[in-house]
Amino acid sequence: MPGAIQIRCLQTIGDREIQGLSDVLIDCVEGGASVSFMLPMTRAKAEAFWRSTAACVARGERFVLAAEDATGAIVGTVQVIVQQPENQPHRGDLAKMLVHRRARRRGIGAALLTAAEQRALSVGKTLLVLDTASDDAERLYARQGWRRCGQIPDYALFPNGTPCATTIFFKFLNAPLHG
Numbered sequence: 001m002p003g004a005i006q007i008r009c010l011q012t013i014g015d016r017e018i019q020g021l022s023d024v025l026i027d028c029v030e031g032g033a034s035v036s037f038m039l040p041m042t043r044a045k046a047e048a049f050w051r052s053t054a055a056c057v058a059r060g061e062r063f064v065l066a067a068e069d070a071t072g073a074i075v076g077t078v079q080v081i082v083q084q085p086e087n088q089p090h091r092g093d094l095a096k097m098l099v100h101r102r103a104r105r106r107g108i109g110a111a112l113l114t115a116a117e118q119r120a121l122s123v124g125k126t127l128l129v130l131d132t133a134s135d136d137a138e139r140l141y142a143r144q145g146w147r148r149c150g151q152i153p154d155y156a157l158f159p160n161g162t163p164c165a166t167t168i169f170f171k172f173l174n175a176p177l178h179g
Contacts, residue, residue, distance in 0.1 A: 004069060004070050005067050005068065005069060005070075005075070005106070005107075005108055005111060006067070006068050007065055007066070007067050007068075007111055007112060007115040008065065008066050008068060009063055009064070009065050009115075009119060010057065010063075010064045010065070010066055011057075012054070012057070012058070013050060013053065013054035013057055013064065017050075017054075017066065017074065018047055018050045018051065018054070020066070020068075020073060020074030021046075021050045021064075021066065021074055021077055022043060022046035022047050022049075022050055023074070023100070024074055024075065024076060024077055024098050024099070024100045025037070025041070025046045025049065025050070025096075025098060026041050026043065026046050027100045027101055027102075028098045028099075028100070028101070029041040029159050030159070031101050032158055032159060032160070033098070033133075033134065033159070034133040034134075034156050034157065034158050034159065034164050034166075035096060035098065036156075037049075037159060038157065038159050038161065039159040039160055041159065053079070056081075056083075059083075060082070060083070061081065061082065061083035062079050062080060062081045062082055062083065062095075063079065063080055063082065063119060063123075064077060064078075064079050065077060065078050065079070065112055065115050065116055065119065067099070067103075067108045067111065067112055069103065075099065075100045075102070075103035075108060076098060076099035076100065076103060076108045076109065076112055077096065077097075077098050077112070078094065078095075078096065078097040078098070078112040078113065078115075078116045079094070079095045079096045079116075080092045080093065080094055080095070080116050080119065080120045080125070080128065081093040081095055082120070082123055082125060089124070090124070090125060090126045090127055091125060091126075091127045091128070091129065092120045092125040092127070092128050092129075093128070093129055093130065094113075094116060094128050094129070094130040095130070097109065097112060097113070097130070097132075097137065099112070109137070109140050110140060110143070110144060113140065113141075113144050114144070116128075117171070117173055120173060121173040121174065125173060126172060126173050126174050127170060127171070127172055127173065128170065128171050128173065129168065129169070129170045130146070130168075130169050130170075131152075131155070131166040131167065131168050131169070132166060132167055132169070133155070133156065133158070133164045133165065133166050133167075138167055138169075141169045141171075144171075145171060146169040146170065146171045147169060147170055147171065148167060148168070148169055149167075149168040149169065149170060150167070150168060151165050151166065151167045151168070152165060152166050152168070153165045
């Protein structure tokens with residue numbers, strides 16, 4: 001796998017990236033991921049989301065990383081929301097960690113997570129937080145040194161409308177401010 005996947009920070013998100021990112025988002029939602037969208041997951045919904053995200057990237061509010069395979073196809077993505085309230089300049093939110101089902105179990109999620117952490121630290125973030133409704137993702141985050149805070153029942157819905165809990169995690173990217 002190393003060398004076969006390249007992680008790239010998307011400075012701009014053009015039509016090619018929107019198509020690839022939309023493919024990943026649609027696949028994940030159709031696979032049952034609770035990532036803010038309900039079925040049916042249309043291409044129009046996915047593209048509108050990524051166009052809005054592109055505008056956030058252009059304003060410097062977040063960064064988006066893409067995992068590309070040897071052909072240049074986007075097979076995974078993650079975002080860090082860096083724009084936070086003025087009393088939280090050290091914190092970022094990890095969001096939309098997505099890997100296409102055909103590319104899972106190859107270390108792509110771990111590579112995206114490591115790259116996101118490094119990029120967040122490089123822009124001055126020392127604490128990241130996230131929430132997830134996925135048992136597989138929980139195991140990944142724990143393996144990568146994230147700390148579990150707890151779980152909120154019925155926090156959101158799976159794409160089919162079934163309620164789901166979310167688990168909150170955090171990670172200090174350097175020496176913690178507090179214990």
